[in-house]
């Protein structure tokens with residue numbers, strides 16, 4: 367029986383391995399982690415991450431051919447194929463601080479693999495890593511291997527949160543990079559055999575190691591670039607009276623462009639886009655390509671601009687101050703159908719409003735008060751470390767309350783900011799909400815999900831990203 371071990375039981379390791387276990391009953395899959403609470407949660411009824419369909423898959427396989435454990439060394443030493451899916455945060459100190467990937471966790475995983483291995487192994491990079499990481503990992507493994515042979519593969523993960531299970535069951539492609547040697551080709555074939563149990567062969571792409579590593583950074587940069595492009599257009603739409611939804615619909619109809627990833631928003635978030643682009647920028651700079659680096663920098667700058675622009679719209683619309691006013695934030699997760707808040711635009715928006723003196727009442731169906739308080743007090747990039755290494759319970763931000771109901775959040779509020787596109791926000795009783803708010807009552811829709819016409823009929827002053835402006839907002843400066 368082939369044995370797989372995955373180091374790192376996070377958003378990628380957990381769902382990915384659960385689907386491999388589901389589709390390959392003859393393979394034994396162990397997911398290991400240094401975080402005891404995380405592994406306990408994977409073994410309980412309350413999984414550590416919220417992802418539609420995940421619970422079902424885990425329940426079908428757990429205890430049969432899928433195991434979650436903190437006994438990292440035992441499972442690593444027994445495995446034939448080891449996936450490494452640990453954190454790769456942005457460095458906050460030293461060379462490349464603020465951009466380069468911090469490979470501390472990856473390196474310690476590699477050293478541990480070398481220490482405990484007693485048989486030949488295939489080591490698979492599942493984490494997103496800088497180009498040429500495989501070379502460094504290979505060196506660590508071979509210099510410490512006591513004669514054991516390791517083959518390194520790059521198999522980046524393309525799942526998106528909220529749709530992870532569907533993405534894993536029906537991937538657009540599976541990318542496997544390896545050495546162009548007989549040993550490398552054999553290792554690629556071994557991993558192909560795993561995926562081929564449910565993924566059509568023509569969707570499994572084999573490349574060299576560096577192409578696979580770079581393709582992951584490139585794919586995320588391209589996706590984020592589309593969002594920054596449409597968000598840049600949204601500012602111009604507001605200035606000209608065009609409607610960004612109509613513009614992106616018309617643009618996306620061009621089959622060369624396509625309709626996806628053209629929704630204007632308050633900004634993109636999530637653990638990958640910003641981190642991976644910063645990483646790409648750093649690699650360009652290190653390779654003497656400042657023009658290329660500057661091109662990609664702009665994608666992040668526009669994203670920051672969009673978040674600032676949103677806060678400025680809120681403040682300037684409300685007589686240039688939100689001091690002492692109650693603002694309801696509907697949604698905190700970085701997108702719908704996940705409880706993940708890593709790099710969510712809601713953090714910057716809430717911080718901006720708090721900076722102007724607002725009282726913020728937050729409701730998100732999947733995010734806990736503890737998480738929100740941590741996010742609002744944590745330093746930039748601190749989130750991307752194993753839980754037990756993150757700063758301990760920071761002091762709560764007093765002007766923030768977290769509630770479990772949209773109606774409670776909006777009661778007596780002066781304004782509402784919609785920050786995540788949860789379906790339930792589309793069907794709220796906005797008349798009831800309006801009746802319980804201070805007047806004039808404002809809605810700032812950062813996800814373009816409300817029916818603007820209906821809300822204006824009720825009496826709201828509505829701002830919707832990239833849509834023709836409410837007469838109220840026309841004379842207010844967009845950037846303070």
Ligand code: NAD
Nearest residue numbers: 374375376377378399400401452453454471493494523752
């Ligand atoms: P995560 O923080 O959810 O999970 C990483 C896990 O690794 C943590 O539970 C941590 O405790 C564990 N870990 C760290 N060092 C360890 C060690 N030495 N031994 C055992 N366990 C260790 O992160 P994630 O979102 O799953 O991302 C993992 C990697 O995949 C990152 O490189 C990320 O960029 C990449 N990625 C993420 C996504 C996504 O949607 N989240 C998608 C594609 C790729």
Ligand code: UDX
Nearest residue numbers: 523524525526527627628629631634635636638700701
């Ligand atoms: C992304 C990539 O899509 C995935 O392939 C990769 O493996 C990890 O990074 P993820 O961050 O989970 O996935 O979600 P995604 O759906 O890409 O959304 C990222 C952010 O962009 C969210 O904040 C989302 O709200 C925003 N977004 C997305 C927009 O603002 N407009 C869009 O049109 C699409």
